[in-house]
Amino acid sequence: MQLRGPVEWALHCCAVLAGLAPDRYLPTRDLADFHGVPKEYLSKALQALSQAGIVEGTLGPAGGYRLTRAPDRITFLDVVEAVEGRAPTFVCTNIRRNFPCLTATEKSQCTEARPCAVARVMWQADRAWRDSLRSVRLSDLLKTLSTDLSPGLQRRAAAWLDEHS
Amino acid sequence: MQLRGPVEWALHCCAVLAGLAPDRYLPTRDLADFHGVPKEYLSKALQALSQAGIVEGTLGPAGGYRLTRAPDRITFLDVVEAVEGRAPTFVCTNIRRNFPCLTATEKSQCTEARPCAVARVMWQADRAWRDSLRSVRLSDLLKTLSTDLSPGLQRRAAAWLDEHS
DNA sequence: TCATTACGGATATACGGTATCCTTAAGGAT
DNA sequence: ATCCTTAAGGATACCGTATATCCGTAATGA
Ligand code: SF4
Ligand code: SF4
Numbered sequence: 001m002q003l004r005g006p007v008e009w010a011l012h013c014c015a016v017l018a019g020l021a022p023d024r025y026l027p028t029r030d031l032a033d034f035h036g037v038p039k040e041y042l043s044k045a046l047q048a049l050s051q052a053g054i055v056e057g058t059l060g061p062a063g064g065y066r067l068t069r070a071p072d073r074i075t076f077l078d079v080v081e082a083v084e085g086r087a088p089t090f091v092c093t094n095i096r097r098n099f100p101c102l103t104a105t106e107k108s109q110c111t112e113a114r115p116c117a118v119a120r121v122m123w124q125a126d127r128a129w130r131d132s133l134r135s136v137r138l139s140d141l142l143k144t145l146s147t148d149l150s151p152g153l154q155r156r157a158a159a160w161l162d163e164h165s
Numbered sequence: 166m167q168l169r170g171p172v173e174w175a176l177h178c179c180a181v182l183a184g185l186a187p188d189r190y191l192p193t194r195d196l197a198d199f200h201g202v203p204k205e206y207l208s209k210a211l212q213a214l215s216q217a218g219i220v221e222g223t224l225g226p227a228g229g230y231r232l233t234r235a236p237d238r239i240t241f242l243d244v245v246e247a248v249e250g251r252a253p254t255f256v257c258t259n260i261r262r263n264f265p266c267l268t269a270t271e272k273s274q275c276t277e278a279r280p281c282a283v284a285r286v287m288w289q290a291d292r293a294w295r296d297s298l299r300s301v302r303l304s305d306l307l308k309t310l311s312t313d314l315s316p317g318l319q320r321r322a323a324a325w326l327d328e329h330s
Numbered sequence: 331t332c333a334t335t336a337c338g339g340a341t342a343t344a345c346g347g348t349a350t351c352c353t354t355a356a357g358g359a360t
Numbered sequence: 361a362t363c364c365t366t367a368a369g370g371a372t373a374c375c376g377t378a379t380a381t382c383c384g385t386a387a388t389g390a
Contacts, residue, residue: 004347005258011283012260027366036263041349047368060357063366076286093170095177098201101321117309118176121241125297132290144282156266169378192335206380212337225388226334335388344379351372359364 006045009037010083011076013046015145017055018071018138020161025057027064030164045083052082071138077130079138089129090122171210174202175248176241178211180310182220183236183303185326190222192229195329210248217247237304242295244303254294255287 013031020026028046032039046065049055054074055065067074096102096110110116115123146154178196185191193211197204211230214220219239220230232239261267261275275281280288311319 004256006348007255008258008260008283015283029366034263034265035260036265037260038349040351043367044349044369050367057367058357059355059366059368061359061365063357065367076290090172091169093173095173095200095202098199099322100199100201101318101325106315106318117306117313118173118180120309121298121301121306124301125241125294128297129290129294132293133286136286136289141282141286144285148282150271153266153271157264160266171379190335194335203380205382208336209338209380215336222336223388224335224337224386226390228335228388230336331390333388333390335386337385337387339382339384341382342380344377346375346377348375349373351370353370354368355366356368357364357366360362 005037006041006048007080007083009035009042010045010049010079011141013042013065014049014054014067014074014079014138015141016161017065017067018074018142019145019158020066023066025062025064025066026161030064030161033164034160048083049079052078054078054082067138071142074138075134076136076138076141077133080133081130088123088126090119090126092116092119170202171206171213172245172248174200174207175210175214175244176306178207178230179214179219179232179239179244179303180306181326182230182232183239183307184323185231188231190227190229190231191326195229195326198329199325213248214244217243219243219247232303235304236307237302239303240299241301241303241306242298245298246295253288253291255284255291257281257284 012035016031016034017026028043029039031046032042035042046055046057050057050065053068056068057063057065092112092115094110096116097107102110149157177200181196181199182191193208194204196211197207200207211220211222215222215230218233221233222228222230257277257280259275261281262272267275314322
């Protein structure tokens with residue numbers, strides 16, 4: 001069970017986009033260069049964000065991506081689910097149905113609508129994970145970053161993004 | 166990001182073992198037959214549980230596995246971590262170090278000891294997930310099962326396990 | 331002694347993640 | 361009107377890991 005590269009990239013890209021001037025578009029190439037990740041592959045993650053309605057892209061020169069709404073209306077869960085999907089981490093293969101001592105009627109009751117105790121516990125934990133991610137917004141990340149990063153670095157990063165427009 | 170078969174099997178096996186008479190050993194073959202899963206593969210999950218000290222195996226005829234301690238001292242997290250490992254779900258590849266505007270000293274400060282804001286949020290969610298799993302014990306599962314399952318099915322399951330000794 | 335069992339190494343296979351390439355359509359600049 | 365740039369998305373090759381099986385070994389009780 002592991003989250004992979006694209007999720008991390010997407011989160012960092014959103015952080016960069018959130019710090020940009022409003023209405024400013026940033027192309028995939030710049031985001032890829034800035035993070036040092038393959039452009040074509042990062043593009044897939046950005047497309048996922050676009051399909052989820054978190055960012056929107058525009059074509060042509062001076063095109064690229066920007067956020068569709070304010071950073072305080074985008075949660076970590078939004079980004080993670082956009083890239084990683086909304087499938088629950090625990091998948092029930094319905095082992096129950098294999099029990100050798102089931103009657104036909106009991107076997108027919110083993111449906112998705114009646115999940116067993118094990119699945120309920122695992123899904124509750126899944127919900128706790130998602131609730132935690134939902135409780136942090138992109139604006140919170142920006143605030144943390146502004147205290148974590150030195151003013152000099154923040155200025156240099158902004159300058160780098162400016163000259164690559 | 167997905168939990169796979171062996172975790173589900175391990176949880177169900179623990180539930181069965183918890184319902185057994187104390188000091189009774191149940192071999193891998195019976196556990197595999199009861200759940201309808203491949204015996205050799207299930208064996209790997211049981212070995213993981215054994216290494217984690219949740220179950221213990223004994224050799225020879227009438228051998229098999231049993232729990233090492235009472236069901237109220239085994240949590241879901243114990244079982245999940247034994248099979249799935251203790252690695253955090255979010256792996257930080259240290260993208261920061263690729264930022265084009267870092268000085269040498271800043272780059273050297275990007276260590277595991279100083280995780281960035283993104284990683285901290287993801288790990289907090291990971292902790293929430295584990296806390297949720299830790300809060301449910303095997304004894305809780307048994308209690309739920311005893312009310313969920315019909316008395317007839319419980320009797321039949323116990324009988325099946327008895328005649329396969 | 332013998333059958334049975336856990337244990338762990340080795341191995342084969344399948345699947346999904348990783349990464350790249352290419353085509354298409356659309357927007358802006360000239 | 362034309363050209364360049366860019367998102368969008370399909371196709372594909374590659375690789376690693378998960379899945380699954382097999383076998384040898386040691387230990388245990390009958
Ligand atoms: S987790 Fe529950 S629902 Fe899923 S297979 Fe196991 S018993 Fe059935
Ligand atoms: S998550 Fe944070 S620590 Fe991990 S790579 Fe991204 S910036 Fe660095």
